[in-house]
Amino acid sequence: MKIKPKKQPKISTLKRKAWTLFSEYIRLRDCLGTTGLRDYGNCITCQKTIPRKLLQAGHFIPGRHNSNLFSEEGTHAQCYNCNINLRGNTLEYRRQIIKLYGEGYDEILEAKAKEIMKFTPQGLEGLMEELKSKIKLLEEE
Numbered sequence: 001m002k003i004k005p006k007k008q009p010k011i012s013t014l015k016r017k018a019w020t021l022f023s024e025y026i027r028l029r030d031c032l033g034t035t036g037l038r039d040y041g042n043c044i045t046c047q048k049t050i051p052r053k054l055l056q057a058g059h060f061i062p063g064r065h066n067s068n069l070f071s072e073e074g075t076h077a078q079c080y081n082c083n084i085n086l087r088g089n090t091l092e093y094r095r096q097i098i099k100l101y102g103e104g105y106d107e108i109l110e111a112k113a114k115e116i117m118k119f120t121p122q123g124l125e126g127l128m129e130e131l132k133s134k135i136k137l138l139e140e141e
Helices: 011-034 080-085 090-101 105-113 121-140
Strands: 040-042 049-051 056-059 075-078
Touching: 011 040, 011 056, 011 075, 011 121, 056 080, 075 080, 075 090, 090 105
Parallel strands: none
Antiparallel strands: 040 049, 056 075
8 A cells, every 4th residue: 555645735735824924923923013013013104003913914015926025124014995995005115114114125125026936845844833823923022
């Protein structure tokens, strides 16, 4: 009797799981960073204080391409209105990126977004472990 090797999860499944963890990490990081609270944070673009459950992990560069999907500097907590209705509120987002990271960093993020990036199952699994550790550290603060 032959033993079948364990089937490797699909990249799309791993990306979805990694995104769930990444979104949780970004929202928790930004809640603690903006209000000092775990359950409430400020939208990066309109500065409204929103419950963490209602915040979204919004990208500075529109679209969820591989090169910017898990960019910590290019993803921040946003309210639904700014992220969806205002399509990212990009002008204000750009101002906040420059304020946070310095003049020209918006252009660095735009250049990085054009890079080609391929995910591997091992890379995504490693990212998920790293995100779990980061979330645990934030929750202990």
